[in-house]
Amino acid sequence: MQTKGMLTPMGRGSFLKYLGASAALTALVLTGCKDDDDDMTIQGVNLGSGDTGILNYAYALEQLEAAFYSQVISSKYSGMSSAEQEILTEIRDHELVHRDFFKAALGSNAIGSLQVDFSSIDFSSRTAVLGAAKVFEDLGVSAYNGAGKLLQSADFLLIAGKIVSVEARHAAAIRDLLNPNSADFAGDDIVTASNGLDAAKAPSDVLTAAKSYIKNTINASNLPQS
Known part of the structure; x- marks a missing residue:
């Protein structure tokens, strides 16, 4: 199995530039965000509404992934190869950048x-760690695919498109680690054979799937539905 080179190393500063996370873009995001302080009286962590809510939804998922891969690297499973460590470290670094960007x-x-x-x-088991990574990555891709249509800002949609493409690369790399040189990188459990498109899930379904890994109660009641 050839793993080296599957993910090209990229520094955090370079990746932020790739995402377009300049001061000007940050100002644009803040201008487009609606202040939902009035909604915070509802129980749980309130994601908010409109594009603000969708960005917070993505931020919540990126927090989850960043925390997971940080623990994977800080407590490496038994027998982790140097190639596996390189891939998982690069994925961790990408997820940290995604989290910090949002x-x-x-x-x-x-x-x-x-x-x-x-x-x-x-976390001491390779099978358990890579199995969980597969779940997180597939869930992340389907989450961005499902949330894209809910965004009003074309600028935000462009950013989401850039991030989901990276998440899909992560998903393919993890699947290749689990099943080397197979077609599982784009298995029929995630890519629909009839149209060749990745799965897309609504925020409610994604948050339900992620619920067991998050102690906080996530309130997504104000997110746009269509």
């Missing part, structure tokens, strides 16, 4: 840091 872009509209619960994952 936090900076949302500014005062950003939700707080979430508390994660990975007690169901055996």
